[in-house]
Each structure stands twice: as structure tokens, then as C-alpha cells.
Amino acid sequence: xxxxxxxxxxxxxxxxxxxxxxxxxxxxxxxLAVRCPVGSAEITxxxxxxxxxxxxxxxxxxxxxxxxxxxxxHLDLYHPDAAYLYKHHRLTM
Numbered sequence: 001x002x003x004x005x006x007x008x009x010x011x012x013x014x015x016x017x018x019x020x021x022x023x024x025x026x027x028x029x030x031x032l033a034v035r036c037p038v039g040s041a042e043i044t045x046x047x048x049x050x051x052x053x054x055x056x057x058x059x060x061x062x063x064x065x066x067x068x069x070x071x072x073x074h075l076d077l078y079h080p081d082a083a084y085l086y087k088h089h090r091l092t093m
Contacts, residue, residue: 006061018056023071024049030086031079044082048074 005018024045031041051074052067068087076083 005056005059007067008061008063010064015061018067020049020053023052023067027071027075027082027086030075030082030089033085034079034081036079036082044075044078047078 006015007018008015027045027048028041031044032038036044048071052071055070056062056067072083072087075086
């Protein structure tokens with residue numbers, strides 16, 4: 001299934017097509033950062049991406065913050081520590 005949602009980024013006027021690989025990579029990295037086993041991180045990332053994909057199915061344009069919020073809420077169900085890191089990773093940059 002191909003998602004055709006456009007993501008509005010933080011930079012003014014910057015938009016891009018949704019790329020699930022980016023979401024998967026960030027969820028996976030958050031899981032690994034809190035010492036989640038590789039297999040569990042993969043399964044968690046797949047589940048969260050699937051739930052975000054279902055949410056995006058009815059959307060045409062969303063912000064990157066919307067995706068982060070929805071993904072974090074789903075990740076919190078599977079791995080709260082990884083969800084916390086995922087939600088707050090930009091605060092340390």
C-alpha cells in the first residue's frame with residue numbers, strides 16, 4: 001500500500017512525500033538506544049509504522065509534528081522508554 005500524504009516540515013515552505021523508511025529507522029533507533037533487543041526493536045518499529053500508515057490513510061497533508069505525536073503515542077504502548085526518547089530526542093540537539 002502506497003501512502004500519498006505530504007509532510008509539512010518545520011522549515012517554511014518545505015514539504016516532502018511521506019517515507020515510511022524514515023519513521024521505521026527512527027523508531028528502531030529509539031528502541032535500540034534503550035537497549036531493546038534487535039528482534040524486538042524490529043517488531044516494534046513494524047507495528048508502529050503499520051498503525052501510523054493506517055492513520056495516514058485518510059490524510060492528504062500532515063505536519064512532521066503530527067507524525068511524531070501519533071507514532072510516539074503508539075510506541076508508548078509497546079515500549080514507554082523508547083517512546084520517551086523518541087518524543088524528546090530533538091530537545092538535546
